[in-house]
Each structure stands twice: as C-alpha cells, then as structure tokens.
Amino acid sequence: MPPVLTQLNNLKVLEPPDIEWMAQTGTHQELSAGTVLIQEGQPSDSIYFILEGTVTVLISQQNSDSNQEIARCSQGEVIGEMSFIDKRLPSATVKTVEPSLILALSKRQLQLKMERDPDFGARLYQELTAILSSRLRSLSKLLAQNKIVPGQALRKVLFLFAILNDNDIDWMVTRGRKENAPTGTVLIQQDQPVEALYFLLQGNLAVIFSMMVDGQPVDKELARRASGEIVGEMSFVEAGNASASIKCAENSLVLAIPQQLLREKIQRDRGFAIRFYRAISLVLIDRLREGLIQRGFGQKSYSQDQQLADDIEYEDEIPLDVLEATLLAGTRFKWMMNRLQGN
Template identity: 40%
Template sequence: MKKILFILGVLTDADMDWLLYVGRREELTLGTVLIAEGSAVDAVYIVLTGSLKVSIEALAGKEIARLSSGEVVGEISFVDSRPPSATVTADEETLVLSIPRQRLMQKLADDAGFASRFYRAIALSLSDRLRNTVSLLGYGKEVPAHESAKLNDDLSPIVVEHLPLARSRFESLLRRLRGY
C-alpha cells in the first residue's frame, strides 16, 4: 500500500474528489492483462483490492513484482510517455480505480496547483523506488530475502509526516467506491 501514501499524503481533499469524479471502477478477473508490455497505456490505475503480478518478456515472462491494495500502476508511462517495460496481470479478482490519461493530462494543464502536488507525489514515489532498488542491488552484494522485505518498509520522513492523512484518505476512497 506504500505508493498510494505518497500520492494521498500530498494531494488535497478537492484533488481526491476530482480523482473519484473522473475515475472509473474496473473489476479485473484472474488473468486479465491491465497493462501490456510495449503497448500504450491509456490510464493511471490505483489498486483498491486484489493483487497484480508484474512480468517482463525479456525474462521469459518471469514475475518480477507483485502489487496489492494501494499501489499505483501506469504512472511511469504517464510521466515519460514511453510504452511500459512490463506486463501487469490480475493475479486474482482485483478492483482498480482507472484515471483516464487524457483527463489527467488536461487537469495537469489547467490546474497548476494540482500539477505541482501530483508531480511531487510521483517524484517522491519514484525516488523511493529507486532508493529501494539501489539498496537491493547493494553494489554487488546479495541481500537476503528478509532484508529485502525490511527495505521496502522504510518510508521517507516526508511520507511519515503525512502517513495518517494518507491512510485516512485511502480508507475514505475505498468506502466511497464501495458505496458505504
């Protein structure tokens, strides 16, 4: 659930209302491909429930990551406009909030405050991912699995500061999309 904390800790309540207004609930069944490696992505997704697996063709379709509730998917292709370098597939019944690319691009162009908050949140998220990757690489050292899991639990001070608000917003988002 870590990536959503970067975003919800930075966005305002009005930003959240906008995301809910333009977003679509999408129910994925086991095996549904949400993002195909090399194909254009037309949305940014927030995983609400369920799980997704991430795989790469160059590794014979080997799973390289698993995403669950609170993860954000498609943000890298949104930021740099290149096709995704991995395939993301539903590993079970999964519910996502789909934010259409064109609507998000228009909002970013029209609302400088939202754009500033959104890009800051994405930068924090990608910075955290890069730090974790570098730590896992260990400059040639192998990191035991239990150490790897611990590295992923570390949060930046900026995220920790906004953690209660971000969790509250994510819980509110789930309640609103579930209709209660």
C-alpha cells in the same frame, strides 16, 4: 562557450525562459577531473546540470569499503535531483572523470522560484519525474536480467495521498472509472501504449517483464502489487509505452484515471500538477532506492529484526514530511474506498 539553452536541449518539458532563468541564477563551475560534486551521506545544497564533460556516479556496497560505479552522466543530464525532491541525504557519490563545466542551482533558489511561479514548479517536477522514470526503467531491466526479485513494496498510495489534498482525491474518485478485473486480466501490456493510471483498491497484480534468453522469449515476474499500489505512472510521465506488463493475479478492483483526463487536469490546475508530480517522483525514488538495495548497494539499509540506530539515516526510510502525513493518507484511502463502494 555554447549557450546553456543548446547544452540542455535534451530537457523536454522546461521552456526556454525557464532554462534562461536557470542560467542567469545558477553558478557556472569549471571543474578538474576527480572533483567530488556530491558525497554519499553528506548534505548537498544544490542540484547540478552538466554543460560539458562527464561525471561518474558511485554507490557504496553492503559489507564492503569499496564503491561501485552505477552510471556515467554527460552533457545535458541532471544530478542531485533525488535528494532535492525527497529531502534526504544523497545516496551516491558523484565526481568528474574529466574536466567539466557544471551549472549549479541552489535548492533554496529553486524552491523560492517554484513558490513564486507555480507553472515553472509544475514543469520542473514533470521534467525530473520523467528523468527518474527513465532511470527506473533501466534499473528494472537490469534487475530482471540478473534474476533479482524486489521485496515487498511499501504501499505507494501513501506517498500520493500524503501530498495530494482532499479536492484532488475527490476529483479522481469523480472522474475515474471503477473496474472489476478478473484473474488473468491484462491491465497494461509491455511495449504498448497505456490508456490509464491505475489505483489497486482490492486484489493483487503481477508485474511481468518479457525478454529474450538464448533466442527464446521468457516472461519474468518482477514483483507483486497489493492493495494501495499505483501502476501505469511511468508510462504517463514519459508519454511512452509500457516497460512491463501488469496482469491480475487474482480478482481485483481498480480505479482507472484515463491519461487524457489527467493531462487536461494538470494543464488547468497547476497546484494539482505540482502536488501530483512531486508525489509520483517520490514513488519513483522509493522504487529506485529499493532496487539498488536489492542489488546489494547502500550500506545504510534497514534489515528485519535489526535494531535502529538513532544517529543513522537509513536508505529505505520514508521522508519525514511524508511519514508525518501517512496517517492522513491512510484515512483518505479508506474514504475513497468507502465512496467507491457506496458506503
């Protein structure tokens, strides 16, 4: 059997000692075709790394008893990471399509390792965040090609400020740049490097995806971002070019955190790194779930005017630990606004 280090060589952030620990701590499972690893809506106590073979990812469809395959994952890929990060029930079923070798890592063991070794925790969250960002890019492109426009998004700053502490936010206010951006200003250009992470303090931003249709370039507005939103996070975690353009739909005020400053802060302060990457991963998971719901997947999504059932966990619920901190997050955002405006 090839060494795990070779089988997981597509992991870009975790270091060889990290992967060696995972190989020694985890359980190697040889599974036959058709074995269910994760069941949608049922608790899962592990995160899985595919060493050999292929699995299919299936998700329920609204108003239907059938499941739809949304992806296939093969050697080197990770599954079960979303429920590990946001501590919710799995939103998809995962089963093998051929004999496969899987490395299963207990979520509890991972959590204990992260608490004992903050550097490992920061690297793991950074790795998982990059994986989520890549998956969101694929879904966003699919939504654009199918002319599906996402609905109004939750203010993502609540996820971020619910997890970051006061010192983290003070650092961002102190080191960031306050920028007045007139209508039409392009903050981020598709397929170009992104210089900063942006917090939208006031105004409205348009997310625009450019693609070729019948040989002609077409711009498609995917979404609007209102006060309290974050943009540029995907390019930051992937260290790649922008997947869409961000343009000011009206006069806007933003706080820009230069990428280089942010990377230096993450390297110096591993506690901040863990908090930052977990917060960004929650933002990405929320957008992934929202995109799947827009495509008609997930039977347990909440609709406006629908009466909530006490015994159902809805796909678009906010994680409980984050929900409990959103009041504090809102206070932190207002404090940041007042400080930047000199009040």
